[in-house]
Amino acid sequence: MHADPRPQELVTVRTFTQLFSSTPRGARLARRLVAHRLDAWGFPYDSDAGRNVALVVAELAANAVRHGRVPGRDFRVRLLWQGTGVVRVEVADARSERLPVLREPDAEGGYGLRLVAAVSERWGTEPRPYKVVWAEVSVRRSG
Template sequence: MNEQISTLRIPARQFCVPLSATRRGARLGRLLATEQLRAWGLPLDPARLIVAELTANAALHGRVPGRSFRLTLSVVAPRLLRVEVADTRGDHLPVLRAAEDEAAESGYGLYLVEELADRWGVRSGPSPCKTVWAEIDLAGPSAHFAPEPGSG
């Protein structure tokens, strides 16, 4: 028997789920993320708002017929939550709309992500995929603890 110790650094807490690239899949992602955050004892906001925006974007802008997207939540440091949404539209990268573009009816959700996350960005690959990620410092000013239902 060949025994080797893996040197891969796997987060102590990780949740990963494939979801259909539909409105229903985006909603399910938000609900599952909320329940996972509760199970981990982590603050619900702003993470669930970020998840809602990123999963909605994956279902709307990252949709490829017959392909799903993936939602991953990871606690990558003692007080750092990373949200990742990967889809198969690597050719369609998210962009912040110009503030002067008042005629646009959509496209402002990434401003919400930018305001709520401590850091966010896009990682390309493996082809044809892209991953939009956001990090939340749970001990920082963006961490808002939401009361549990029925506790207030």
């Protein structure tokens, strides 16, 4: 066997996964920990990438708490960055029968998914035994 003469390109894959209590405090903590993790990955708190990913997490976590809460069950946040220009955000909750719908805002709300759609390249849902709402956010490192 001969070694492959082509240089191997290193691929950086970073993930962050954490369970949070299905409470408003859990949603706030999710946003804060994600902002901290992105800063550690080279996307500062005050960068567009840091702000946009934190906004997506804040909105999806708030929806998980408000619409996906099942007593005694947590929600999960997962970030995936493969060294490319996109961070994938996934928020999973226990209410798979309640998929989010982009709707016209009214006095009761409806702005959260519109914000997610505005700052994401794309977003969607994956019904599994639990529900996953995901969004892919464009990112660029500062510097």
